[in-house]
Amino acid sequence: MPLRPHPSAAPSPVHHRTRAAPSPAPGAPRRHIAPLDGLRGLAVLGVLFFHAGHFDGGFLGVDLFFVLSGFLITGLLLTEARARDGRIDLLAFWGRRARRLLPALAVVLAGTLLLVWALGPPNLLRYALDDGPWVTANLANWHFVADRVGYWDSADTRVFSHLWSIAVEEQFYVVWPLVLCLVARGRCAGRRVAAVAVAGAVASLVLMVVLTTPADTTRVYEGTDTRAFSLLLGALAATPPAARLVSRVGEGAAGRWSLALGAGIGTYWVVADGQNSPSLFQGGLFLHALAAALLVAFLGRAPRTPAGRFLAAAPLRRLGLISYSLYLWHWPVYLVLSEERLGLAGAPRTAVLLAVSVALAQLSKVLVEDPVRFRARWAKGRTGAVALVVTFAVLAALWAAVPRPRTGEGSVDVTRLASVDG
Structure with a gap:
């Protein structure tokens, strides 16, 4: 069975070092909800094992990431709008997103290209050179749709195929704040935001x-328009009307709902089988995202219930905190460290792939992401903009410097490609 592309790990929003507490009243600033880190950890585990060929339903982790991104980003934007009389500083928001996402992505793009150039087969390098500029422009998903790169059967030739979902999220981060600037003003702002989220999700x-x-099903699986409902359902869960409804549920009932929703989502992951489950695209993915949004809302209402304590366990939280960089690195690692190169197959190879991916993700967080995000003063303002331009220029120069393989070179060298049986 060929290795299938993975649903993306959603980028982690700001993590405040505060203790989880019962949900605040609508309108209060949002605090960090510890179980959501663990939920990200479970989502990325599903993706990792899906790509290793051990868990057919693990691709649904992408919907958890999308829902979490919609929920957390909308919460931050609405909190800012309430504090500033309906105004949102778009440049500041986009600057924070750039500092959070782009440094790690740039390192992965450059590092992966060099690794594939040195170690990978020619066809992998050729596609990396073709796809890289689209990834940099945050349009990878539409590039793959236009190129008819089958999501379920062609990913093992595209080292950047997993970055389609990062493109979807980045496009959401551009458009959704603009929408909120228009509707999150004055009285009934929360209702208007909720109404727009519902209308957008249904559309x-x-x-x-x-x-x-x-x-x-690649077009509907990777299209921003057809996947927006996951992000928008998460956004809906962050609105004041949704928060008021959830706040009426007692903490005990919220805990029971969290357990029930978690069990239902887990069962769906077990029975789902990609495009061999046609109901996924006839409402199944929507219902899964709706269940995930409800789970997130109830975890926010009652983070110390059994489900919340399980998800807040240290191992899952640690995975959640590196989920973005782990998502970025794991697929190139899977393709470069093929069975032939490692001399391993099955569970032993999977163990090596996971260990290497986690190590690279941790290094990325410690050496690249956290320094730029929290400590580098030059990453803000005008110097930050200059750094961004320089980064794009360096990536462009690297793309131009790497020699493109001749057409047909390595076209039959399929033994060096990874397989899902991994």
């Missing part, structure tokens, strides 16, 4: 149902 579902073709 996105309709597009998925209408555009789905059984022969290839």
Whole structure:
């Protein structure tokens, strides 16, 4: 069975070092919710084992990441809008997102290209050179759709195929704050935001149902318009109307709902089988995202219930805190460290792949992400903008410097590609 592309790990938003507490009243500033780190950890584990060929339903981790991103980003933006009379500083928001996401992504792009140039087969290098600029422009998903890169059967030739979901999130981060600037003002701002989120999610579902073709579901799986409902359902859960509804549920009931929703989501992951489960694209993904949004909301209401304590366990939280960089690195690692190169298959190879991926993710967080995000004064303001331009220029120069393999070179060298049976 060929190695399939993975649903992306959603970038982690700001992590405040505060203790989890019962949900604040609507309108209060949001605090850090510890179980959500663990939820990210479970999501990335699903993706990792899916790509290693051990868990067919693990691709659904992408929806958890999308829902979490919609929830957390919308919460931060609404908190800012309430504090500033409906105004949102878009440049500051986009600057924070750039500092959070782009340094690690730039290192992965450059590092992966050099690794593939040195160690990978020619066809892997050729596709990396083709796909890299689209990744840099945050348009990788539309590039893969236009190139008809089948999500379920062609990913083992594209070392950047997993970055389609990062593109979806980045596009959301550009458009959604603009929408909030228009509707999150004055009285009833929360209701308007909730209404827009509901309308957008329903429209996105309709597009998925209408555009789905059984022969290839890549268009609806990777399209920003047809995946927006996951992000928007998460956004809906962060609005004041949703918070008021959830606040009416007692903490004990919220805990029971969290357990039930978690069990239902886990069961769906076990029975789902990619495009061999047609119901996914006829409402299944929407219902899964809705269940995830409810789970996030109830975890926020009652983080110290059994489900919350399980998700807040240290191992899951640590995985969640490196989930973005782990997502970025794992797929290139899987492809470069093929069975042939490692001399391993099955569980032993998977153990090596996981260990290498986690090590690279931890190094990325400690050496790249946290310093730029929290300590580098030059990363803000005008110097930050200059650094961004320089980074893009360096990536462009690297792309131009790496020699492109001749057409046809290595086209039959399929033994060096990873397989899902890994």
